[in-house]
Amino acid sequence: MGQGERVSLLRHHDFRQLWASDTISQFGTFIGQTVLPLVAVTVLAATPVEMGLLTAAETAAFLLIGLPAGVWVDRMRRRTLMMRADVARAALMLSIPVAWWAGALTLPHMIVVGLLVGVCTVFFDVSYQSYLPTLVSRDQLLDGNSKLQASQQVALISGPAAGGGLATLIGAANATIAVGFGFVASWLFLLRIKKVEPQPEREHGRKLRTEVLEGLKFVFHNKMLRAIALAGTTAGFFFQMETAAMVLFLTKDLHLSSAQVGLVLAVGGVSGALGAVTANWWYRKIGNARAIWVSLVAIAPFELLIPLAYPGWTVWLSVIGMLGVGYGVTVHNIAQVSFRQSICPDRLLGRMNASMRFMIWGAFPLGSLAGGVLGELISVRGALWVAAIGLSLCSLPLIFSPIRTTVRTPTPTSVDPAGHEQPAPQGP
Numbered sequence: 125m126g127q128g129e130r131v132s133l134l135r136h137h138d139f140r141q142l143w144a145s146d147t148i149s150q151f152g153t154f155i156g157q158t159v160l161p162l163v164a165v166t167v168l169a170a171t172p173v174e175m176g177l178l179t180a181a182e183t184a185a186f187l188l189i190g191l192p193a194g195v196w197v198d199r200m201r202r203r204t205l206m207m208r209a210d211v212a213r214a215a216l217m218l219s220i221p222v223a224w225w226a227g228a229l230t231l232p233h234m235i236v237v238g239l240l241v242g243v244c245t246v247f248f249d250v251s252y253q254s255y256l257p258t259l260v261s262r263d264q265l266l267d268g269n270s271k272l273q274a275s276q277q278v279a280l281i282s283g284p285a286a287g288g289g290l291a292t293l294i295g296a297a298n299a300t301i302a303v304g305f306g307f308v309a310s311w312l313f314l315l316r317i318k319k320v321e322p323q324p325e326r327e328h329g330r331k332l333r334t335e336v337l338e339g340l341k342f343v344f345h346n347k348m349l350r351a352i353a354l355a356g357t358t359a360g361f362f363f364q365m366e367t368a369a370m371v372l373f374l375t376k377d378l379h380l381s382s383a384q385v386g387l388v389l390a391v392g393g394v395s396g397a398l399g400a401v402t403a404n405w406w407y408r409k410i411g412n413a414r415a416i417w418v419s420l421v422a423i424a425p426f427e428l429l430i431p432l433a434y435p436g437w438t439v440w441l442s443v444i445g446m447l448g449v450g451y452g453v454t455v456h457n458i459a460q461v462s463f464r465q466s467i468c469p470d471r472l473l474g475r476m477n478a479s480m481r482f483m484i485w486g487a488f489p490l491g492s493l494a495g496g497v498l499g500e501l502i503s504v505r506g507a508l509w510v511a512a513i514g515l516s517l518c519s520l521p522l523i524f525s526p527i528r529t530t531v532r533t534p535t536p537t538s539v540d541p542a543g544h545e546q547p548a549p550q551g552p
Contacts, residue, residue: 133267138259138317143268145313146252147275149210152306153245154283155290156217157182158389159303160238161371162287162296166382167224168231172372172504176496179368181235183492185242186485193246194478195335201321202255203314209244209251210311216241217304224297250481254474258321273461274400278454282396284367285389292383339475342468343483349467349476351525352460355420355518356484361491362514363453366430368495369507377505378442379435391443392450399454406455413530415459420519423452427515431508449515 164170223229290299343349374385426448433442468476498507
């Protein structure tokens, strides 16, 4: 993509508003997913099982409504839906400090907030990916998707670090105020978009189930997309298992203070940002398709360093581990999202993305519950070992798929509307 195209998109008023809104929203989502467990630990003295329940609630919406959300989004004006989601998330997050100040904050309250914020996030995330084509020209879609995806991946890795830092500076309960007002800022940027969105066309007579199954069929009939889905689902399950146990591991096993926890988590944020900045260099060197599986293989030894840490100098093992994992996961995620968008027909993009999110993000609550239960049954460190081993093996579906021998992303015409691969030339 040429420099001229990048500059023109950066000067595109409406795209800049969407990009700013989405970036703030993504950071709000992942900061919130860190702050809520910190509130549970520091204010409510939550147990490992309670932490697993709360973490699961934060991501359960992807499993509960992830598939039909893609169809519903295709039937509504996306910007309006995103703005409503921002308002609802702001109100829900701001209810946490209000309840705390009133002395009425309970774990069930936090679980309900986590669940409902997750529902709003599902609709926001599926909507923005479908909304982009109404704002920019077709030849700018890849550039726009890359920028939006980079923001999400940096937020995914950096959000927990920012959440830990906010909790250290102003307290975990007060940090939810910043998250709430962040969603208000996201709403304001969406309000500044000038282009009027047309009412989506609906095919009358088509059932929700039929449209949902069409998206799933496309993913599972394509060998490469199926491998990405299996690897992502496995990684999502074990990554969230690790996340559910991480705060307890750092505070209880390694005896770190809240400030030190924030610094350790910040390491992953810095490496994630570096991964987003340097991802294109790797894609040029080894090919964007090859980077999908190579990046996952590369994080395995770093994952195994994290549970080796003990109080004292070996804490640095967990720091080094988080550095490598944060970098590799960001490179992988940007590569695989761009890959699957490139080979998917336009008419199936929304349902393909919703299907992928259902499988990958739907594994999050299951991993959180498993992490909480394992932390209770065998120890928090034991849960981290299980997660590290699982994450080290999650590249296997990709290695035993056509992606291993693919260097560059195939053209969109290499996939038919039913989701079957067709022969396509592949460059070096």
